[in-house]
Amino acid sequence: MTTSAQTHASALRVEIDAARCQGHGRCVALAPELFALDALGNAVILGDGAVPPDLEAKARLAKVNCPEFAIRFARD
């Protein structure tokens, strides 16, 4: 998904780069409202990845704790 420069406040969306994720599971430990693990233990996005404003801090925490740099942010 591509994003463009933002001119107005818009919803944050989390994305996982499945090619990078190795199943460390840090995102699920830190933001279980936004991430889950599949049968192999790799991370998946819950729902469409839209981050409610009250979960933005948790989303950021998940991103900066991913050892594989597999979490990206996008703005709709």
Added chain:
Amino acid sequence: MTARPPVTDWATDFDHMHESWIENPYPIWDDLRQRCPIAHTDRFEGAYLPVRYADVREIAYDPEHFSSRRIVLRDERLPLVPFPPITSDPPQHRGQRAVLLPLFTPAAIAPYEAKVRELCRGLIDGFIDAGACDGAAHYAQEIPAVVTAMMLGISAADGDMFRRWLNDLLVLGTDDPELVMRTHAEMAGFFMAEVAKRRARPGQDLISRLIEARIDGAPMSDVELVGMVRLLLIAGIDTTWSALGSCLWHLATHAEDRRRLVADPSLMPTAVEEFLRAYSPVTIAREVVAETEIGGCPFKAGEMVLLSFAAANRDPAAFPDADKVLIDRAENRHAAFGLGIHRCIGSHLARMELTVALEEWLRRIPEFTLAPGAVVTWAAGAVRGPRQLPLVFP
């Protein structure tokens, strides 16, 4: 283990088995990061040592040039002994790993948590009235050995044998190739017999699950199967006990952190991650199989690489205040469990064991220190942690 020749210069003659590295490796890595971030040695028949996070990461991500077929740095190259998937490279690696991954997800290991807690409580019951114990031998070492035996469905009474195997392979074996090959053969014999038992009468344990597992529709060969089981034993035990021992050592020697953690148990998750970063127990190796260049340094085929995730985790370019242990560090993408396709499969199990073992210890023994005049000894070789940790809690 024999005495190692003195190191002339850590940049050109490093030796991770040398006593000054074993005692305190951090200043060595800090020094190298300043002046020669990729060191080399002619010991071990030739090996490189990256100490920057970026270089360690790049190598971990490059199995094409850096093979995992040899993952322990030894004085001489031994015949290849497979421990799939940790000793596997693509493309074989993926299917072998996929067999193990579902068995070690957080959901899969959750049922063991209550048993670990019970085990920890029992161990503490055994020494709390004495007011003293060896935190390494009487607590840290016991927990993962029993948990691993339980998961594999083998007798915990074999725990002493497991410890001897680990010591023979990872410590004494560094400069004793015959001992290593003899230990591998002994383990293979033991586990082949365990496999035969389960073929006759399948159970719910991990060995039974692996016998039933299929890779591309086919069962694993005995060599793959026994190699995988040996890996679960080796990888799960002294790694975790070393990490737990280091946590106890830190808390015994840093009263302010210990009291803060006791007063505010909600700090436990960040504290555990920070201990994993600061005292990462595991240093693995790679073999250069095709010439390449990393960080401006040529890597010659046939040489080894000592891949120190512990050194990467102490790199100030990747971690602010890298040399400080901050139990509330919120941003911590440490590499204690490795990076890339070989991420430690047991990481969720290890985190659970560490967390439960520390919670139970601090609940019962909130105040403790090193015993007066205590001599703390650290393991030599691929895994770092205290081997002798005399603690008192009067």
